Every structure is written in structure tokens, then in C-alpha cells.
Amino acid sequence: MKKFLALGVVLLIAACGGGPSKPPRNLDDACSIIKQRPQYYAAMRRTEARWGIPVSVQMATIHQESKFDGDAKTPYRFALGIIPLGRQSSAYGYSQALDGTWDEYREETRSFGAKRNRISDATDFMGWYMDGSSERLGISKSDARSQYLAYHEGRGGFSRGTHNSKPWLLAVANRVAARAQMYDIQLETCRR
DSSP: OOHHHHHHHHHHHHHHHHHOOEEEEEEEOOOHHHHHHHHHHHHHHHHHHHHHHOOOHHHHHHHHHTTTTTTTTOOOOETTTTEEEESSSSSTTTTBBBBHHHHHHHHTTTTOOOOTHHHHHHHHEEEEEEHHHHHHOOTTTHHHHHHHHHHHHHHHHHHHGGGGOOHHHHHHHHHHHHHHHHHHHHHHHHHO
16 A cells, blocks of 8 residues: 555655756757757657748747746846846747736647646647747748847747847847757768
8 A cells, every 4th residue: 555655645746756857968960959858859850840930940949048948937127236126028938928828728728737848739830820920020930040030029020120230139139040940050060
């Protein structure tokens, strides 16, 4: 009886775990990432099949947004350098989805149990959002740079060109595009 109770406790504790608590090592190597976290790759492949967003675009965006940290949050803001005012935004999780956009995703996809710190939900959210940007703004699903700009600025901001007055953001988007291209090349080699 004690063996069954002990086994039950172990299984209960294991079931409560949200997966690896630390991001994978060597984030510059797509093959290393998917070797360490095969569930990440499986989630991204499902998102690619459902929404048409390439794995490399998803990976590059997640790298930029959270460095593959499921518990990533924006930094705190401070008044006078010492008085905490709360976080910069409600962005959270792998995809750094904002509360309102996350709620819209859950409502539209009927994914009411989705969690931002669950990789499969985060990649599905990203696929949903980028698919919408492709439909509404005409952005190619494989255009990591433009997809990232629309993701960061929101579709309305992107269509108004708000990103064009932010040189720092354009530089970030260029890095996301370069990383997506690098990941794409690496993924070809690790698939062999």
C-alpha cells in the first residue's frame, strides 16, 4: 500500500511540473534546441501545419521575445528610480503575449485552457496572430522581419508604419530575420 501511495505522490508531483524551468542552452543552434527540448519542435511543427508559419520564424520570434523562457515577464517600471510602478506591460510567457491579445486568441480559437507559459499554446498563439497578419496585411508567412514588426507594433501600428520612426525596432526586426534564416539553414541539416 505504501508503495502505491509513494508512486501516487511522485506522479502527482510530476504532473504539476510545467516542463523544463530553464531555457535550453546554446540558443544559436536550432538543432541543439530541438535536441534538448523535442516538445518545442513538436509544438512548432503542429503550428506550422495548422497556421503555415515556418518553424524558423516561430523560433526566431520566441528567441527575441523571451529567449525561450516560459516565465519571461517585462521589467518593472520605477518612479524616481526607486518607487515600483508595476511591469512595463502585461506581456508574459514564451510569446510575450499581452493580456488582451491573449484573451482574443483564446476566445477566437476556443482555447480557453491555453497558458502563455506552455510552449504548445504559445506557438499556436503566434501562428494564429501571424496568420491573421498575413490575411489582413498581406505579409508573407515566411517574412520574419515584417511578421515580427506587425507582432511587436500590432497590426494597426504596422499598417500605420509606426515602426518606421523606431530605428531600434527596425534593427531588432533585422536581427529576427537573420536569426530565422540561420535557424532555417540549421533545421535543414538536423532533419537529415
